[in-house]
Amino acid sequence: MIELKTLNKKALSEFISSGKYRSDAFLPITKHRAESQIRNPKADDDQTLLILAYEDEKLAGYVGCLPDFFLIDGKKFRYAWLSTLFVSSDFRGKRIAQKLLDKAFEEYSGNIAITEFTPEAESLYNKIKFFKYIQAKEGKRFYLKTDFQNIIPAKKTQLKTLKPFFKLSDFFFNSLISFKNSFQEKPDFKFEILSEIDDESKDFIIQFPSNRTADEINWFVKNPWILEGGKPDSEYLFSSYSKQFKYFWIKIFNAHNEFEASALLLLRDGHLKIPYLFANNNLQNFIDFLAYFSEKNRVKQITSYQTDLNSEIENNGNFPKIHSRNMERRYMFHEKMLSHLPLNFKPNFQDGDGDCALT
Structure with a gap:
């Protein structure tokens, strides 16, 4: 049975300060990245920053979310970038990556964006058929x-x-x-x-x-x-x-x-x-x-x-x-995010938008 846990700013802070993040076979986040996520001025207190997948109380995988927003006609359009996605090889074949992604989609009402993905991750995103490419940057x-x-x-x-x-x-x-x-x-x-x-x-x-x-x-x-x-x-x-x-x-x-x-x-x-x-x-x-x-x-x-x-x-x-x-x-937006944005909306990303400037 796969159990999913979502961590917002408060929960992530407690997770890090308690030392629980180091109790499994691998780390779902580093201390300094967690502290940075918690201080993100674009993140609300209740937004999910990290989703953990457990099987029999053992960490199986995780997905990280970086909250962001566009200002459209003076109003905030909130969404998140997928910043990490990992499933341990010990738990492969159990559709854990799909479960983690589905939970991220649920937490952000489908308003999910991705960039700087590996070829393997891009293959997965294309396979699930929820993401669409928007205009790439040359x-x-x-x-x-x-x-x-x-x-x-x-x-x-x-x-x-x-x-x-x-x-x-x-x-x-x-x-x-x-x-x-x-x-x-x-x-x-x-x-x-x-x-x-x-x-x-x-x-x-x-x-x-x-x-x-x-x-x-x-x-x-x-x-x-x-x-x-x-x-x-x-x-x-x-x-x-x-x-x-x-x-x-x-x-x-x-x-x-x-x-x-x-x-x-x-x-x-x-x-x-x-x-x-x-x-x-x-x-x-x-x-x-x-x-x-x-x-x-x-x-x-x-x-x-x-x-x-x-x-x-x-x-x-x-x-x-x-x-x-x-x-x-290349950039990919969830199809629901595209449907929520104004028609022909152009994000006008600079090089550092998303998590590109953070790594």
Whole structure:
């Protein structure tokens, strides 16, 4: 007999503080991710954040929900992102994943969205036939350094034994690239690098449409799902620690000392993302800053779904990229969610919307 338990903010807090979350063979959530979920300013006290499936009092699986909302005509349309879904191999074949999903659908009246899913998860979502694709985001990945030691063995496992050779090749080529880029000068315009959004930035970004306010962005910057420098917990199957995981809030000023652009950058193990970008028409200064920042922080690659920015970087002969490729981020909405939204509603997601900026 499968028993399902739903945890809202209060229940999740008690679950974590009691230590019960560590009492099973695997973790359904980490302490720091739970604390972040509890502090989510877009979550109501009674909304479900985590659903646990038990069989004979043994944890069999779980699904995590990240509450969110759209403001439509001044009213909140509440929904949730599926952030985790896992069923232990000891309990496979008992339709536990389906039961967990059905419970999530029930808790949110079908208003469920998903993105950044694995191929296996996508196959499951297509199989149950409740989800529909909405318009995907087109992006770019810009390579600034070589990374043969990780990319080639991941694609061709039979070449793993050659990893020391690939590592040596990376050292050689990246030394040449670093020497070439070492002549990158510090931008001559004013810029600031902060750890979170300040009051001046709040006043600046309020003029742009966004699904997250400054305070909502600061929430996950101050309460990250991934901690830097720690050892990954083998009992948790999703991201929890990285050698490098850091947010940067960037402020860019023009030659007249006028605030013209701001952005949230996320640097994880040499991979830079741009979850949020708020800018007036001119992006050249931000691009120059990005080149400078990338060299100073040894960025290996940049992934961005900021269409205008990507187009300008692609056509910028001075930007220190060695290769680029197209990316696509797919989104799925539950069919009931689509029926509840206004006809032809466009969510206008930025790179970081959903749980993308949290991992």
